[in-house]
Amino acid sequence: MTTTSPHTPPALDPRRWPDVARVPAARLRAPFARALTRRAAARTGIRVHTGLSTPAEEVPDPVLWLRDPEAFHRRLGAGGLIGLGESYMAGEWDSPDLVALLTRLARDYGNLVPRPLQPLRRLTLPRRPASERNTRAGARRHISHHYDLSNDLFALFLDRTMTYSAALFMENGPRDRESLARAQERKIDRLLDGAGVTGGTELLEIGTGWGELAVRAARRGARVTTVTLSSEQRDLAAERVAAAGLTGRVEVLLCDYRDVTGSYDAVVSVEMIEAVGEHYWPVYFAALDRLVRPGGRVGLQSITMDHAMMRASRGSYTWIHKYIFPGGLIPSVRAVEERLRAGTSLTITDRLAFGPHYADTLRVWRGSFTEAKERVRELGFDDTFVRMWFFYLAYCEAGFRSGVLDVEQIIMEKSR
DSSP, X not given: OOOOXXXXXXXXXXXXXXXXXXXXXXXXXXXXXXHHHHHHXXXXXXXXXXXXXXXXXXXXXXXXXXXXXXXXXXXXXXXXXXXXXXXXXXXXXXXXXXXXXXXXXHHTGGGSSOGGGTTHHHHHSOBOOGGGOOOHHHHHHHHHHHHTSOHHHHHHHSOTTOOOXXXXXXTTSOOSHHHHHHHHHXXXXXXXXXXXXXXXXXXXXXXXXXXXXXXXXXXXXXXXXXXXXXXXXXXXXXXXHHHXXXXXXXXXXXXXXXXXXXXXXEEEEXXXXXXXXXXXXXXXXXXXXXXXXXXXXXXXXXXXXOHHHHHHHTTBOOHHHHHTOTTOOXXXXXXXXXXXXXXXXXXXXXXXXXXXXXXXXXXXXXXXXXXXXXXXXXXXXXXXXXXXXXXXXXXXXXXXXXTSEEEEEEEEEEOO
């Protein structure tokens, strides 16, 4: 299934989107960006279409449709990936198949800028501001920025389980919204199995989501404490627990992982480490080690990237940071292993990588979001938000389709 993007350029609200409404001057950098675009197109086989007329359909290669080439190159020269995303939000460029275009670019990302010029990126592109640090106040602000947008918004494109992380599909099974729900349940069950969660297990979940994992663990007979920094998630998760008749087995807390006390037979955390930030990784892994009892297990699901790429991007400030997930950094498996050895008594006992399944998960979300875009607007989100969210889902899908990103379930055990 190919889901095309919303092609109509949005009517920009400069108060809501000041940096999208304003095109930077970038007179010196724009020619470099124009040359970089030509180089990237030649290297990757992308076809560049310029002007307001719609590109011809059914062409074999991905198409970069530049409605406003001058604005596109000025933004790209001034802000790199931030400029690329803001230019898309402004409707200055598009593509008949955005995922195919971004996937092609991602596969050759390390070579798009000539190697002698690559060190200049650190000097010329935006660096991560101090406000990105995940202090307790910063973490609450960053989580609220994304997860407190609206439970109704997320319900429009997530499946019935309200699970917002990679699913685990049957290898030869369908990839649609109904099969996605079953794949999410399969993912959760595999992680709970790996963490040894059965009847009587005292389980801690760090990062509640909307409560599906807690409900499934409680149905096994576990007693669950689950913590989140999102008030919207906390409220809906508690409602879903109550509707399942499991209030006595699940406690949903609005609490920072650093402030959790006690000890548990098992700890699970699904795609939460990406929001912790590198500075606090030692604190996060120390908390996992502190909170699980000797002989207990930790089940971690994390998006991952290559270690060299992680090190190269650790100080970067990207479009994803600015508009979607402030304060985060995707770890490498090597970084996880190093943190475990340096500061914990946890040992990895099992790993499963399933990045292509995340690409399929995101494709289903993107299709559901596009189908529901009128209802998104009815919730009070404008056309610029719709384009931003479509770009976000396509951008992430391309990361997994290209192999730049992966996702893993990592099972750890604490020594006795």
